[in-house]
Amino acid sequence: MRNARNYLFLWGRSLLTLLLFCFSIGLVSAQQITVTGNVTSATEGTIPGVNIVLQGTTTGVITDLEGSYSIVVPGPDAVLVYSFIGLVTQTVIVGNQTTIDLVLESDVSELDEVVVLGYGTQKKATVTGSVSAVKGEALKSIPANNVSNTLVGQVAGLMVVNRSGEPGADDSQIRIRGINTLNNSQALIVIDGIANRDGGLSRLNPNDIESITILKDASAAIYGAQSANGVIMITTKRGKAGAPEIGFSLNMGMNQPTRLPDMLNGPDYAQMLNELDEYRDRDERYTQDQVNKFGDGSDPFRYPETDWYAETLKDWSPQGNANLTLSGGSEAVKYFISAGGTYEDGYFKNSSVGYSQQNFRSNIDAQITKNIKLRFDLSGRHEDRKYTQMRGGTTFRFLQGMKPIEPAFWPKRSTDTERLPGPDFEGGSNPAVTSTDITGYNYDNNYIFQSNVGLDITELFTVEGLSFVGNIAIDESFREFKNWKKPWILYTWDKETMNENNEPDLVGSVKGIAAPELTQESRRSKSFTGNMRLNYTKNFGEHIVSVMAGIERQTQTGYYFSAYRNGFVSDQLEQLDFGANNTSKTNNGSLWESARLNYFGRVNYNYSNKYLAEFVFRYDGSQIFDPKYRWGFFPGVSLGWVVSEENFMSDVSWVNRLKLRGSYGTMGNDKIDPYQYLGTFEFGGNYIFNEDVDTKSLRPSSVANVGVSWEVAKNANIGIEGGLFDNKLSFEFDVFRNVRTDILYPANAAIPLTAGFSPPDQNIGEVKNQGFDLSLNYIHTINKDLYWSVGFNGGWAKNEIVFWDEPAGKLPWQVSTGKPMGGQLLYNALDVFIDQAAVDAYPHWPGARPGDIRFEDVDGDGEITVDDRVRTDKSNFPTFVGGIPIAFGFKNFELNILMQGAAGAEQYVQVPSGEFGNYLQDFADGRWTSENPNSNKPRAFNRTDEYWISGRNTHFMRSTDYLRMKNVKLSYTLPQSLVSKANMKYVQVFFSAMNVLTWDTYKVFDPENSSQNGGSYPQRRLFNLGVNITL
């Protein structure tokens, strides 16, 4: 038995070895030692629940009630890390000891935790800005393949909304403290100290991420003209000295849409159409008998009934990822190397939609002399996106629209080998067919390579405290698109003609295009960043002063070209050469460039870790602006007072840490179109002369705005943070007020249309955004086998347009100035006219009838006109986003749950129903009919025919507030005794899930979707099994 088990483990290990072949690394032979001991605290005696972890692994044990422990370590080189909240973490090299007893010192350990800031790091205890960090480990445990989808509910003030789950196109919208500007509100992304890297953060390998830091306030000012929307900094893992350590993780999951809308069945839909006829004074098109036939399946050719979702989507779609890491090294050279791959399938049957990725990273540190270190980082990935001609969002729009009384596929006739596809909606679109590769494909391959060479010199010129850091980063990416369209065949039946077998004579016809066509496009971009900085730190007794100054230049260029041909004689040769050589063929190409140069610096002052001050600045120059107005200065200042360090606090034992801090800074946002300072001409569309000669045209593209400059953010923040009750409870609370001025916006009120030009953007807009972030965390360790923790994090932000040159004279209820961004003008839907008397009794739209929506006559003029529309206060971006992380640990089991919610957003819901397409069940249930006149839901409607459909109104606006069980992970760590027998250090198996349950009142679509007609690919609900192994 034991042999068999060993054999299995050996087999498994061999497999892993094979997988690791590319690293050419053999496994290190093991020589195990069991270490036992007892841990006490200087003040409180024995302590249960101390974490003892084998350094560089996640292998570990916890001390029992007597403070005793026992752990198996691989050999004398092993290093054990002893940690307990509120006590100093200690590391011990095992050597030849088998008993290690320790006394842990009180507190200050947390203060040593280091946070990555712009161009440097700092101890968390002395940070004076509003900075949040999340550990890569926390994100790694979430089974999403897209990093942007792991961030929601993790950090107070980081507002994340996921609009789409389409493989490869499922990036979340990330906003730091909501939306602060009328223009681009994306945060600056900095990866390993380099800003604006191609590909962003979404597709980074979560296993490579050491930490993510979010600069939420004026601490971002060090990034100057790009920092106004906040900064997200990702730091990747680096090697630590020690024996090579091999990690392997595997996730395999099954996903499905979080929510599909309930649509009407065949008979109910037919009934709705009959009602339309009644309202249009026409004969009802279906008899009751016919209506029933759509439901009873008695004549599936003449009276089909189709569940389009069931015909098009499969129940579950696979996804997964596998990852290998190798790290370790000597004091001289350390390495972190990883390779991984992910795969996600689309929801569709015969799916040709999918995303896969292969990625690698190699981060090397070489200590050349005592004070010179060289860094060499290289990473690359291939993002492989496969789509069908019809993208996911469109397919879902069609799915909800398809009529339940049309067949997706005809029933099989005696001569059919398979079910023939049914008719199209229009233009050949039968989503059960067009969601497959029958119509061709749409491939998108993106290759991203990033490199960074760095040099760190400490004690420069042998001056103690003086150091130098330099970096050169060269990134390059290539993107290839190939879009191959080909005709397909759908079958219709006139519901009369029978074939020779006396079966319906289905007629096939070519749909879409007459002959195949191909578009190919190639994009390439490259960027270069060079920076260097000097740091100097000096202690004068209790005073510590550190100064940093740096310079950076960045250039980026990109170009593309594309070509198209149609009229392919065969669909076998998918290359441009084989398309027709006619006038329809096209080729296009263009180029763009950007360049930045900037100087930045930071001064820190620290008095006895008690009084803290920081000043950061950046002097930024960008090619976007007129040379005369190209440079800007962005300072930020912050102060901190560590109250808990004061003598008068020494008696307050329940307060472990307490810090007050405040910041104020000026930052910029230059995410605008370049060259607005030039009056330029561009090639416009074509005009035909001489009957058929296509001739180019040239038009003024813009009026010069000579003074164009960046948006200016003036952000203020006050915060308090601390740890209470032996740091069991930690908290952080920030209040902020951001004022964005000089927002580039057209001078709408000043420039009448008779001027003949669209006003260029000018630095005139102003937006105010204020709110708070709050995070709380409570951890309670009951004994060595049992602990639990619960937390809360949330951010609330509400913006208001202060000025955007709205022409004067607007009706007071339609004015947008002073209101939040993103509001709409809607008629106020009061209720439904129950009968003709109700119609006659109130001002109404011409042609209103019973069952129609009653609009409020807001201006009281006795008519319903556009002047009665009222501006709404909400947008489709939430004002509050938060999370509740909950964890339980029992022996080797651990359960993590993240509850997550958002509030304050609303979404318009309107699908084109009627003769055009199916109705949402929600709209049909309880609707007004002559038999049900006291309903508060309007009658059956036909697409946009009714004034209360074409006139957008509050009846169709719904709150999207939701609470979801976002992430769940149940893990079991195999006992050390078992694992070590297999020469492994750590084995964890786990079940995890995403978007398990959702509670909301929105009901129809996923509450994070922003499409009013369901035209977006729903987010995933995912169930996943995984394993993490360390060798």
Add this chain to the structure above:
Amino acid sequence: MKNISRILLIVILAVVINSCNSDFLNTTPADSLSENAVWADPILVELFVNEMYRGIGHGHHECEVGSMTDESHFIHNYGTNQVVASLITPSDIGQWSAGNQNAYRWPRVYEYLRNANMFFENIDKVPFEDENLRKRLKGEVHFLTAYYYHNLVRTHGGVPIITKTFLLDDEFEVPRNSLKECVDYIVKNCDDAASMLPVKQEGAELGRANKSGALAIKSRILLWAASDLVHENWYGSYEQPDLVTIGGDRTSAWTAAKNAAKAVMDLNAFSLHKPTGDAFDDYTSLFISKSSPEHIFSRYFIKSNGWDSEDSNTHSPLFNGPNGYAAWAGNTPIQALVDDYEMTDGTRFDWDNPEQAAAPYENRDPRFYASILYDDAPWRQRPATLQANDPIGEISIRTVYAGNDVTSDRVYGLDTREGPQQTWNGGYTGYYLRKAIDITVDPEFVYDGANQEVPWTFFRLGEIYLNYAEACIELGEDNEAKIYLNMLRDRVGMPDITETGDALRQRYRQERRIEMAFEQSRYFDVRRWLIGPQTQDMNSTGIVINEFADGRVEYSVHEVGQVRGWDDKTNFLPILQDEMNRNTMLIQNPGY
């Protein structure tokens, strides 16, 4: 290794020190040209003028101007319902704010007029080798200026005349010019253009502005300026009547209109299009052919024209075709227009005449058959899916009952909203547009590039004849008018008009409605003649046709669900409220 780090240090220092020279920030755009480059190059100047042509529009946008009149019902609404119900307000002008109507839209027209001003400010410094080219381009821009203003003035009344290129730091507020000043300005530009341009453009220049076109604009605007709309008080009291009226002597106004039309005819460069002598064929091909002796100024299209609002002419078969041909219906003729096509003997069609009511599509003006698709009208081959139902290719509107009453089993027409294909794309009126739609184009594949190449003719001799006849009638020269009216009727084989006086005026107006249907004339004609209350104040109607087992075929007229109404204020569009707010010197049109 130490050397490596030393080299690296030097590299980093070199890069960064090099950065202190910030020249690399001086990038230039790679996809656009500077203003100086344009005015130094005659070829680029010609391209700049080409752009101004792009804005002149055409008549086959997805939503046609005719659907804002008693010509057709646009089934997708797009703001036409507000217009035909006279619900427009300064904050909402419905379809008139849509891209399809760019050629009439205040913002777009002023954009092109700014280009014209920029052109005139710079043209004299362009180094042309061929002075004739400078002259020709100037003439073209005068023509285009006149064209843009004639659209804007006919829709809005007196508008600000802008003669300079505004820049960002200018004073922008300008008052409206009086209607008379506007008309004079248009006429002046026409005259200037006529003096610089050849009568016709040929070869590579075909499709560019010509002298005839300039005179045709003049004819159209002077006829408009002589009409009741700008001479009678339909608005009550209004603070500045000269924005919507011209005043002065009517006779001299009509004389000017007559002379302007005569000037075009006197060029002797055009003749009526009748290549075959067959009324139906000639009237059909007049709007399909790329060249015709009747065309004065046209815009051409090729299959690869795109979907944007300037180019979408090529999609007309898809926009307007029946759902039974996999098209979108779009602008569907309403019964009121159909009923206005005369019988072949020149009498009015009459539903109270049992013979005519039983066969309403027989013995009608040939222009009816060439302009409108009706039940049983022969049309092109059906898409494969419906060829079994209709191997011939005929429009199918009627409902065929198995029994003798409407409760019996039935089969709906292929081109109806109850038909077997794309019901939501069916029209409500029972008619589809045929005029200027190329029968050889299969609407099913228009979406994917199988487009039509039909030109849009802005001015044709037929209109000039009508303009001339109208001026003559108003001047009491009935016989002169009838010569030209009857030439048009003769072309389509319709009997001569013989009336005189007001009866002649009514026949003329009827004739213009039919001859110019769907050519963007009706909207302005009903306003010029102040006949909105009589013609536009009724809901849209269409036909329902039931065929019973015993052979009875019943035609009945039904409302189609489009509410219409008339308000005199809609003789002119309002100035947009936002524009009023931006420019305090503007005065709003009466009634808004």
